[in-house]
Amino acid sequence: MSFLAIKDVHHTYFTKVSATTALSEITLQVEEGEFVSFLGPSGCGKSTLLSIIAGLIKPTQGSILLENKPLSGAKNQIGYMLQQDYLFPWKTIEENILLGLKLSKQLNDETKNAALDLLKQMGLNGIEKQLPKQLSGGMRQRAALVRTLATEPKLLMLDEPFSALDYQTKLKLEDLVSNTLDAFGKTAILVTHDIGEAIAMSDRVILFSPSPGSIHKVFPMPDELRSLSPFKARNHERFSSIFQTIWKELESLESGKE
Amino acid sequence: MSQGKNNVNLLHKYYLHSLTIEKRWVRFYQVVIFLVFFTGWEFSSQQRWIDPLLFSSPSKIWNLFLEKFQDGSLLSNLGVTLTETVFGFILGTVLGTILAALLWWSPMLSKIIDPYLVILNAMPKVALGPILIVALGPGYPSIIAMGAIISVIITTIVVYTSFKEVDPNYLKVLQTFGANRFQCFKEAILPASFPTIISTLKVNVGLSWVGVIVGEFLVSSRGLGYLIIYGFQVFNFTLVFLSLLVIAVVATIMYQLVELLERKLIKE
Ligand SMILES: Nc1ncnc2c1ncn2[C@@H]1O[C@H](COP(=O)(O)OP(=O)(O)OP(=O)(O)O)[C@@H](O)[C@H]1O
Numbered sequence: 001m002s003f004l005a006i007k008d009v010h011h012t013y014f015t016k017v018s019a020t021t022a023l024s025e026i027t028l029q030v031e032e033g034e035f036v037s038f039l040g041p042s043g044c045g046k047s048t049l050l051s052i053i054a055g056l057i058k059p060t061q062g063s064i065l066l067e068n069k070p071l072s073g074a075k076n077q078i079g080y081m082l083q084q085d086y087l088f089p090w091k092t093i094e095e096n097i098l099l100g101l102k103l104s105k106q107l108n109d110e111t112k113n114a115a116l117d118l119l120k121q122m123g124l125n126g127i128e129k130q131l132p133k134q135l136s137g138g139m140r141q142r143a144a145l146v147r148t149l150a151t152e153p154k155l156l157m158l159d160e161p162f163s164a165l166d167y168q169t170k171l172k173l174e175d176l177v178s179n180t181l182d183a184f185g186k187t188a189i190l191v192t193h194d195i196g197e198a199i200a201m202s203d204r205v206i207l208f209s210p211s212p213g214s215i216h217k218v219f220p221m222p223d224e225l226r227s228l229s230p231f232k233a234r235n236h237e238r239f240s241s242i243f244q245t246i247w248k249e250l251e252s253l254e255s256g257k258e
Numbered sequence: 259m260s261q262g263k264n265n266v267n268l269l270h271k272y273y274l275h276s277l278t279i280e281k282r283w284v285r286f287y288q289v290v291i292f293l294v295f296f297t298g299w300e301f302s303s304q305q306r307w308i309d310p311l312l313f314s315s316p317s318k319i320w321n322l323f324l325e326k327f328q329d330g331s332l333l334s335n336l337g338v339t340l341t342e343t344v345f346g347f348i349l350g351t352v353l354g355t356i357l358a359a360l361l362w363w364s365p366m367l368s369k370i371i372d373p374y375l376v377i378l379n380a381m382p383k384v385a386l387g388p389i390l391i392v393a394l395g396p397g398y399p400s401i402i403a404m405g406a407i408i409s410v411i412i413t414t415i416v417v418y419t420s421f422k423e424v425d426p427n428y429l430k431v432l433q434t435f436g437a438n439r440f441q442c443f444k445e446a447i448l449p450a451s452f453p454t455i456i457s458t459l460k461v462n463v464g465l466s467w468v469g470v471i472v473g474e475f476l477v478s479s480r481g482l483g484y485l486i487i488y489g490f491q492v493f494n495f496t497l498v499f500l501s502l503l504v505i506a507v508v509a510t511i512m513y514q515l516v517e518l519l520e521r522k523l524i525k526e
């Protein structure tokens with residue numbers, strides 16, 4: 001059986017004036033250690049699906065199994081990094097990254113040192129006592145990643161983690177995240193608008209179509225790209241042809257809408 | 259290069275200098291207003307342009323101040339009022355915050371209570387004075403209750419609004435770590451609303467003075483509010499003005515202290 005199984009998930013948001021169906025008939029399996037990207041036009045329900053997998057919202061229909069178990073008891077097995085860093089502005093970086101451990105009562109010298117070590121590996125030295133506002137956008141994003149990784153979740157979900165960063169920082173972080181995940185053998189889902197990023201980082205790219213959000217097409221990445229770091233993958237000869245294929249598919253989705 | 263740097267330094271010095279000068283002028287005019295007001299008051303009272311019996315005069319107030327200060331009665335009355343006020347505004351702020359927390363805890367409750375809060379807020383709380391006195395007896399408890407009740411509802415409303423405005427994504431972050439509702443409150447809602455709570459504290463200082471003074475008007479045999487009422491009854495307006503001035507000075511000091519606390523607590 002697969003590590004994560006999403007079975008026939010539908011989700012509709014109800015408000016006073018409308019009922020928006022954000023997701024329909026989502027069925028998907030993710031294997032342990034796999035890196036999957038969600039790609040698709042804005043509003044096609046990517047963030048909604050992550051929230052459902054994280055157990056933050058209950059889908060109107062369907063079920064999620066993590067290692068064959070329903071989600072309810074799976075607290076802290078899933079790390080979810082939101083679309084912005086959401087570091088708590090009144091907490092120091094250290095307090096921020098230890099938050100998850102504290103809340104799940106796993107905070108001890110060992111886990112604390114592991115988290116602080118991870119901070120160093122991310123190139124954040126000597127900022128433990130600083131407040132988030134003293135850090136640059138890229139540094140905050142890395143700190144938020146450390147906070148998410150500190151509880152050692154089995155599944156990591158990243159919602160457009162690099163979208164607010166400049167190109168150079170973004171390329172560096174892609175490599176850093178990819179290396180870190182490989183080192184820990186973690187399963188990950190990445191939401192992105194950047195086709196190149198999806199190709200460079202993932203084992204599989206899943207293209208969503210909008211209204212209602214559903215899986216349009218799945219693109220498995222070739223082995224030669226998967227084994228490379230994101231930065232090198234971007235320079236591989238096969239990269240641009242895959243880029244073209246996905247680009248055309250995305251175009252057809254957007255023209256079909258109008 | 260270094261030439262340019264020197265120039266900047268020089269300009270910065272000029273700028274700082276101009277700031278100091280401006281500050282001095284502001285101080286100067288503030289002192290002028292103070293002196294003009296009090297000498298004008300003294301002079302017009304002596305010339306009987308205003309009724310000295312009614313408006314007293316700064317010198318008479320000063321003499322009374324020295325007298326009351328030496329026999330200790332001023333300090334003991336001030337102590338009474340001050341204690342009541344401090345208890346009043348701390349109680350008002352704490353109760354208001356606790357009520358706000360309850361409303362946040364139960365959205366259902368907050369929906370039900372909402373119109374009652376509006377009514378209670380619109381009602382002039384000092385009008386409850388007589389009821390409080392009968393219920394709690396004439397004395398400290400009813401006066402402190404007056405000081406608290408005047409600020410508790412508005413505190414509840416303001417703090418609850420700030421609780422609701424906390425970005426829900428912070429709660430999402432906490433929930434991904436398995437936080438329960440209490441942990442969400444403690445880690446996100448309360449600290450995010452801390453600045454609001456401190457600023458209601460500032461407003462409540464002023465409100466509590468009103469509540470306590472009115473309370474003392476109604477029942478007390480001690481305190482500055484009592485001195486005012488007593489002075490009014492025996493037609494000793496010097497005593498009334500003395501009490502007023504003391505209240506003004508002490509209330510200002512208290513406000514400044516709370517402001518200091520605010521700066522200490524909110525690391526900026
Ligand atoms: N809380 C909500 N209440 C009502 N409708 C919502 C809510 N959240 C999202 N939606 C709707 O659900 C749909 C999917 O939203 P979602 O945020 O999942 O899209 P997305 O794919 O993450 O978009 P983006 O790429 O812009 O982040 C949208 O049409 C949106 O309007």
Ligand SMILES: [Mg+2]
Binds near residue numbers: 046047048083159
């Ligand atoms: Mg989104």
